[in-house]
Amino acid sequence: MSISLVIGDGGVVPPPSVRPVANVIHDDAEAVAVARDIAPRLGEGAVERDRKDLFPAAELDIYSTSGLWGMTVPRAYGGAEVSYVTVGNVIQVISAADSSIGQLTQNHLATVAVIRSAGTDEQKADLFAEILRGKRFGNAFSEIGTRTVSDLKTTFVREGQDVIVNGVKHYASGAIAADLVQIVALDDEGRGWLTIADRTASGLTVINDWAAFGQRGTGSGKVLIENVRIPEQRVIAAWKAYLPEKPTPDSAISQFIQAAIDAGIAEAAIAATENFVRTRTRSWVDSPAEKASDDPYTIHAFGGLHVRLSAAKALLDIAGRAIDEAINENSADSVAAAQIATAKAKILTTEIAIESTNRLFELAGTASTNRALGLDRFWRNARVHTLHDPVRWKYAIVGDYYLNGRRPPLHPWS
Incomplete structure (x- = not known):
C-alpha cells in the first residue's frame, strides 16, 4: 500500500519498517530482467498516488528488495558491478513506471559510487554489505539561502x-x-x-x-x-573523488542517472499519448483520415518524437560506456570524456522529456486534459525533474570542451 506523505506532528516522518533481506543481483541480464518484472507493479496506482500525494512505500520496498539498489556494488564485495549501460536501462524502465520511484534511487546509487571512489577498504566492506542486504540511502545534501548549490553551511x-x-x-x-x-x-x-x-x-x-x-x-x-x-x-x-590530480567519474554518474530518469518519463509519455490517440482522439475536422491515428500530421509528429527519443537513449548508452571506461582507466581524459558524453545525453533527455510531455496534449486533444486521467503528471514530473542541473550549462561545457579543450569542472553537477 501507499502511505500519506504527512505523517505525525508537523509532518515529521518516522523511519521505515523492517524489510526482508534483499535479493542479490548476479549480472547485467538479471538486473534488466528484474526491472522489467517489477515495473508493472511499481506503476500500479501511480495516478492515484500523484493525485493524493501518497508516498510509494510498498512499491519502494518491492524495488529495493529486488536487489537493484545493490546492482553497482563491486564484485570484490559480493555485488554484480553491472555496467552503467545497464544502470541506465534499469533506471529508464523504473522511471517509465513511476518517475518518483526512479528518482529515489539516484542519490543512493551516487553514494555507492562515492563509497567506491573515496571509501577506505573497511568502509567499503561495511557499507557494501549493508547495501547488499537491502539498506537504502537517503539524501541530505542541498541547502537553501546560499549563493550557489555548492555553498554549504552544514x-x-x-x-x-x-x-x-x-x-x-x-x-x-x-x-x-x-x-x-x-x-x-x-x-x-x-x-x-x-x-x-x-x-x-x-x-x-x-x-x-x-x-x-x-x-x-x-x-x-x-x-x-x-x-x-x-x-x-x-x-x-x-572530496577526494573530485581531485584534479586523481579524478573519478562520480560527477558523470550522478548526472547520468538524472538523464536516465528523464528518458523514462519521455518514453512513458509517448506511450500514453499513442494509446490515447489510438483509442480516444478524433480526427480533426479538415483531415481526410477516418481515425486520428491515420492523420498525416499526427503520424509525422510521432515519428519525430520517436527519432529524438531514440537519439537520447543512444547517447545514454554511449555515456554509460564512457563511464565504465573512466572507472577502469581512472584518468583525467577518460573522466572528462565521460562527463562530456553524459552532458550530451542530459541535453537530449531533458529536451525530449519536455517536448513529449507537452505534445501529449496537443496530439491527444482536449479530452486528455481530464484530471481523472492523470496525464498531466508526465509534464509536471518532467518539468520539475529536468530543473536539476540546467542544460544551458551542459551546452556550454560541451562547446568549451571541443572549441577550447577545457575539461568540465569536477563536481556533482557536471
Whole structure:
C-alpha cells in the first residue's frame, strides 16, 4: 500500500519498517530482467498516488528488495558491478513506471559510487554489505539561502571516535524512507565529507514539506541535523573523488542517472499519448483520415518524437560506456570524456522529456486534459525533474570542451 506523505506532528516522518533481506543481483541480464518484472507493479496506482500525494512505500520496498539498489556494488564485495549501460536501462524502465520511484534511487546509487571512489577498504566492506542486504540511502545534501548549490553551511567537528554534525538540509530525496542518511558536511578546511547517519540517530529529524507540483512521490522534504553523533568509520572523504590530480567519474554518474530518469518519463509519455490517440482522439475536422491515428500530421509528429527519443537513449548508452571506461582507466581524459558524453545525453533527455510531455496534449486533444486521467503528471514530473542541473550549462561545457579543450569542472553537477 501507499502511505500519506504527512505523517505525525508537523509532518515529521518516522523511519521505515523492517524489510526482508534483499535479493542479490548476479549480472547485467538479471538486473534488466528484474526491472522489467517489477515495473508493472511499481506503476500500479501511480495516478492515484500523484493525485493524493501518497508516498510509494510498498512499491519502494518491492524495488529495493529486488536487489537493484545493490546492482553497482563491486564484485570484490559480493555485488554484480553491472555496467552503467545497464544502470541506465534499469533506471529508464523504473522511471517509465513511476518517475518518483526512479528518482529515489539516484542519490543512493551516487553514494555507492562515492563509497567506491573515496571509501577506505573497511568502509567499503561495511557499507557494501549493508547495501547488499537491502539498506537504502537517503539524501541530505542541498541547502537553501546560499549563493550557489555548492555553498554549504552544514559542518561537523570531531569528538573522540565520532563526529558531531549540525545543519539543515532541503530537497532531501529519499531521506523519508532511508535506513541510512548520507549528510554532506564540511570540515574545518571547507572540504565536503559524507557523514552517514542511521535514520534513527538522535537529533536527526525528517520533515515532509515537499510542495512541488511534480515528482510528488519523492517526498523530497527537509532534514534537521542537531548534534547528530556519527561514528568516524561512517565518515567518507567525498572530496577526494573530485581531485584534479586523481579524478573519478562520480560527477558523470550522478548526472547520468538524472538523464536516465528523464528518458523514462519521455518514453512513458509517448506511450500514453499513442494509446490515447489510438483509442480516444478524433480526427480533426479538415483531415481526410477516418481515425486520428491515420492523420498525416499526427503520424509525422510521432515519428519525430520517436527519432529524438531514440537519439537520447543512444547517447545514454554511449555515456554509460564512457563511464565504465573512466572507472577502469581512472584518468583525467577518460573522466572528462565521460562527463562530456553524459552532458550530451542530459541535453537530449531533458529536451525530449519536455517536448513529449507537452505534445501529449496537443496530439491527444482536449479530452486528455481530464484530471481523472492523470496525464498531466508526465509534464509536471518532467518539468520539475529536468530543473536539476540546467542544460544551458551542459551546452556550454560541451562547446568549451571541443572549441577550447577545457575539461568540465569536477563536481556533482557536471
